[in-house]
Amino acid sequence: MKEIRTRIAPSPTGMMHLGTARTAIYCWAYARHFVGGKFLLRIEDTDQERSTQEAVDVIINGMKWLELDYDEGPVYQMDRLGRYKEVVDMMLEKGLAYKCYATKEELEALREEQMAKKIKPRYDGRWRPENCVGKPIPEGVTPVIRFRNPDTGTVSWDDMVYGHIAFENTELDDLVIMRGDGIPTYNFAVVVDDIDMKVSHVVRGADHINNTPRQINLYKALGAEVPEFAHLPLINGPDNRKLSKRNGDASVMDYEKKGYLPEALVNYLARLGWGHGNDEKFTKAQLAEWFDLRHCSKSPACLDPKKLNHLNHLYIAEADNDRLARLVRPRIEARGGVIDGHADLARVMEITKQRPETLEALADNCMIFYRPLQRDEALVREVLANDQSLAAVKLFLERARAVEDWTAENIYGVLKSIMDEMGIKMPVVAVPIRVLVFGEKVSPMFDKTLELFGKDTVIANIESGLKLI
Template sequence: MSVAKTRNAPVRVRFAPSPTGHLHIGSVRTAIFNWVFARRHAGTYVVRIEDTDLERSKKEYVDSISNSLKWLQLESDEPVVFQRDRSEVHVAAAKMLMKKGLAYPCFCDKAASGKPEEIGKKYDKVCCKKIYTEEDLQKPHCVRFKLPEDITEVAFKDLIRGEVKVALGQLDDFVIVRRDGSPTYNFVVVLDDIEMEISHVIRGEDHISNTPKQILIYRALGKMIPEFVHLPLILGPTGSRLSKRDGAVSVTEYRDQGFLPEALFNYLVRLGWAHGDVEMISREELVRIFNFDDVNKKGAMFDQKKLDWLNGVYIREATIARVIDAMTDVEPDGMKELREKWDDEALAALVEMYRSRASRVTEIVSGILNLARGPEDLNLSLIEKWRSDKTGPMLNDFYEFLANHETNDAKALLEAAKGVAVAHGAKLVGLAQPLRLAITGGVCSPGIFEIMLFLDESELLARVKALKTQLF
C-alpha cells in the first residue's frame, strides 16, 4: 500500500505529552522540532494533552507540563486540547467501524486473560467471523481493528528515514477499544489528528512501530494520511535511552538546577540536528534554516558537560537583569536575603563578578550567599597546599593593615597583600587563599580583593581575625 501523496493544506503540527509525569527532555526536544517546523512554514503548533490513562494522569503533571512549556516559550498557538474531552467521539468512531465491518467485538481478548502463555502470541481471529447480537455486546469485550485483506504491506515515507515498509503479516488485528470501554492510543491519536487537521506527525522513533497501525486506521476512515517524522532518541552515556539513572531528565529538574531556558532550548535542538559547526543559534536563525534533512538518523548522545558549558556561555552573554531574574526564579529566598544585605547596584556588581566562572545560576546565588553569610566553620584542609609557618604571621600583618587603613580600593588591598607576602618571603597565593577561605568559606571565588569591598570593615576584620585566631 503506497501512501505517496502531496499536501497543499497549511502546516499544522501537534505536541502531545501524557500527564503521567513531569516533562522529559526527550519530549521537550520533540516539542521544539514541532514548534520550529511550524514557524519555518508559517504553520500552527498545537499542544494536546493525551490524558486518556485515567489511573496515571494527574492534574499536577498537567500543570507541570504547562509551566515547563511556558518557561521554554513553547506554548500552544491555539487553546490546549485535552484528549479525554473527546472520549464520546472516540467510542462513536469505533462503533462506526464495527458497523462497516472494519472492526469487530472480541470476547476472548488475550491481553485481558493475562495468561503468560497467551501474551505475545498473534491473535487467531476466532471472533472475526462470528455473528454477534446486541445482547452479545452487553458482555465484556474489546474491539479489534480488522486488518485489510487487499494489501500485503504498509509503506510510508518518513521525512528523516526515507521509505519504511512493514509487511502486514507482522501485524495483528489490534485492539482499538479495551474491555473497560476506553479507546487505545493508536486509535485516539488518529481520530484527534484528523479532527485537528494535523499535516505532519513529528515524534520520537519509539513510535515508529505504531505508524503502520495508524495508517491503516486513516485508510479505513477514508482520511488523508499526514506526513510522518520520527526523531532519533536521546541516549545516555552508556548508549542506551536516557533515563533517570543518568541524572536529571525532566525540565523542572534542569530549571531548578539553574539552567536558562534559552540554553536548554539551544542544546536540545542541536542534539541530533546539525547545521555546520555552529553551537549557539538564535530562534530566529533556527527558524530560517531548519530542515529535517539535517537531522541524524542515529540516536544522539546527551552530554551534560557540554550543556553546562553552553549554559555558562548564555549566562555570561545575558544582561545582568536577565541573570538576576533567573536567579530569583530559582532561589527566591536566597535572593531575598541578598537584597536585604546589598542594594541593586552592589548586587548587580557581584553578579557580574560571580557569573564569569558559573555554569548555572544557582552557583551564582550560592557563591554570593557564601560571601554574605561568611563561613560557619573554617575547613583548614582546604588551604593545606598553601599553608606554611608563614601563614599566621602574614594574616596577622594583613589584619593590622585592614584595621588601620581604608578598605575601599581593591588595588590598594592587593598591593598591601603583595607587600606582606614579600616581607615574609612568600608568594601572594600563600596569603590570598587563606584570606579567601576566611571571607567566603572556600578557595574558589572571584578576585578576593575585589569582593572584600562588599563587606563592611567590622565584618571583614571579624572574618580575618577568626582564621588568624584558629591558626595561632
C-alpha cells in the same frame, strides 16, 4: 503550500522526560520555521488508572519553563469521548469496524497456541461478520470494537528521518479501537485527534514506528489525508544504554531544580540528533530558522552531562544580571542566606557568574556575601604566619581607613601601592585579607568583592581577625 501544523501529545502518566522535551522542541522549531506554522499541545489522558493531575501540571509547567509557546491547546482526550464514539459508530455502519466478543481468556489461549506453533501472535478475526454468521452472542460479555484492517497489500510511507518504510498488511491484525468501557485505544484516538486538529506532520520517537502502518490504514479508511511522519531515534544515557532513572533520565523540571537555564537545555537537546554545521550554541530564533526534520540523525544520541554543563556555563556567563539575581535569590535563601541589607545581588552576579556551571553552584559562590562570617582561627594564623603577609595586611588596613571613595579601582590602587613598596605579589596580601574578610582563601574578583562588602565591614572583619593571632 498547506499549513504546517505540528503537535506534542504526551501522556500524563509520569514526569516530562528528556525524550518528550526534545520531541516538543523539534515540533516547535519545525512549526516556527514556516510562516504561519502552528504548534499544538494535546494531553493524551485516556489511561485513567495511571494519568494524574500532577503529571498534567508537570507537562504544562515544563512547556512553560522551556518557553515552548503553543498556538492551540491543551486539548484533553477525555474531553472528546463523544467524538470518538461518533467516529466508531460511523465505522460500524460502513463496515469499517465490528464488535468483537472474544474474552480475555479466549485471546490468551489463542496467543499460547500460536506461540506453541511458532506463529506470530495475532488476532484471528473470529468475530469478523463473515466468520460469525449464526454464532450466538455470548451473555455477559461487553464487546470491544475492532478496526477491519485490509487483508492484502502493503502500507508504506516515506519517513522524513528514516526514509521509505513498508509493512505488509498480512503482518497486521484487526486493531481494537475502542474498549468495552467506551475509552478509545491509543492508535485510534491519535488518528481522530490528528485529523480533527489538522496535524500536517507527526513527529515522535522511533518506538512508534510499528504503530504507524496501523494508523495509516485508519487514515485511509476514514478518507483523511495522511500526514508526514518523522520518527526520531531515542536518546541513550551516558553509558549508551536506553535512558533510565539510573543513567540520567530525569524529569525536565528536575533540571530546573538542579540549576540549568531553559535556553541551555533547549539548545543542548536540539543538538541531540540534529545539527547545523559546527554550530554548538545558538538561540531559539536561530533554531527555528535552521531546523529541518530531514537533517535529523538516524542513530541514537547519547546524553553527555559534561557538554550540557559546559553549555549551561556559557549561558549563565552571558545572562542578564537582574534575571540571574531573580533566579538565584531563592537558592541563596534556601541555604539560609540573608540578601536584604547586604550586597546588591545583581552586582554580585556580575562578578560571580563567569565560572559556575549551574545556578546551584552560582548560589554557593554567592554565600560569602549573605551568610555570617565563618572564619577558621587556625587558617587565620596560617595565612598570617608569614611576616610579610602580616605587615601587608596591617598596611592595607591603615590605608583602607583613609579611602574616601570605596570603589574597586581605589581598592586596587591601595593593593598595588603596597605590592610595589614591599616588592610582593598579590597572593601575599590578598589571600590573608580574603580569609580575614570572607573566611575563604579564594573569592570572586578580589577588588570588586571588597567593594561590594563595603568599607566598614572589610575594616571590621580585618580588625577582628587580627585579634585572633
